[in-house]
Amino acid sequence: MACHRYGLRCHIVASTTVDATMRAQLEILGATVDAMPPSQSLRLDQELRVRHVRRLLAERPDFHWMRQYHDQVHHEGYREFAELLTAALPRGPLTVVGAVGTGASTGGLARALRESGRSVRLVGIQPFGSVTFGSERFEDPEAIIAGIGSSIPFGNVRHELYDTVHWLDFRHAMAGAVGLLREHAVFAGLSTGAAHLTASWEAARDPGRLHLVLGADTGHRYAERVFTRHAEALDPAGLRPRTIASPADLRPPWSVMEWAGRAAPEAARTVEGDAPSPVPTVELLP
Template structure:
């Protein structure tokens, strides 16, 4: 197939069998699917037009995906970037035509995220023609994952119970995949992976000093996270995620990011407990931005064969470095976040 644009060529995952019970869906950059579908949908609805500026904040993966989608469909792109965005990504964004600004450096990821949201609001006030993509809260970002779910269902062995394992992040990816896969397959479990310190599944009181698992946790609530889709949740610290990431390259020659490594470690453990199920690991991106902090330190990575989670029955028992709990598709009220509420109010004003 000859593609019309590089984004179309990059969006589809490669399926790699890691074992009899585990298959990896390895994306070049997973959010390309989401961004392409979202921008296309907004254009079709008339919400935006070619030449409009699309704005959002990002820790890296989504910024690249949105810049590609804007390049593909002829819209402008402005990114409020996290301090974790590396120089390679920044250079690509700028060459693709996106304008990029980074918030002030901060060792506190929660402060970093809040600063980015605040800056987006300032930009919207300054530029009324700009459209806020709201990747964390607008359900349009699930559309691309619904599309890829159909292709994955057709490619995977028929009739075998399936467990999807991946980072929770904004909720659109693993949640969107599970929603559509459950429409097509009889037995689909969803296992979510979280870093300690994320509010999404209640680990905000646990501090991991090395946590850089960008894209799978959050310091603010996300509307796109549907807690009632998840059967099991795992919380991992940086060292365990690094162990899974290094092992993935060492054992399977797969160079992938830290969230993929965390999901890989979780899937190994889940597959031993449920040998009759096929486990699909969602590999969100490549490992390039993790070279200094992860791959260059590969000798420090523990052997994953000796790692086991603490099985807990409630969030009160949550403990580092690795915990697992049956979530059983329960809802979750993580309380009200002031910045999140202000963000929702602002969007209501814009769409009124």
């Protein structure tokens, strides 16, 4: 959409979660879309995209790589959003709840809000199988929750910004997404469903605090894999996380830990000065 607005060409290396409907929208807006083959593994899906992007960069030196997972400038994009929230929300302590993903949306927003003087508690959400907060030893074979975790280190995730981390499996994210539609008529994706379920639990523990849920996308690309299975969805009211004190205690299907600004796990660290592994989903061409 940004490329369309500013007259830039756009080349997208799409995750397996990008379905035919979304691909059609992207192509109508003028993007070139390279779709990856179907995959049941977050790690395999990202590794296939990494290899493909490396080939593209080798063949086309005129490509500009946005590096949204690694360039620190992407955090700055949330300052204007923080200003809008400051003007729209009542004063007082705020808890921001959202999928970690690249780290820019939750981290960038929380940092900008804190710098404005507001007391902000940041709650991040991860899937099982993501290296970002140490759940890579698990696999969730039912589905890939796009935009929430990663099988490789992301330089834009600033672990010290997070107060609390929740890890949820597919079935809990599905319960949150279906429950969000039933309760509020909001048709949103799995990462938003996971955020809604998490925020509901967090708000019940601290009802006097304002909780802000970040919703990443609509539910359209999850219509067949999630919403047509609504009869299977768990009742959110009966779901509770397991509270853990260390990543070593992590267990599916839902765990929560007071991260308290800890440093990144060893496997999630990027080496200072090294070029990070490329995993772009968008390429801008002049």
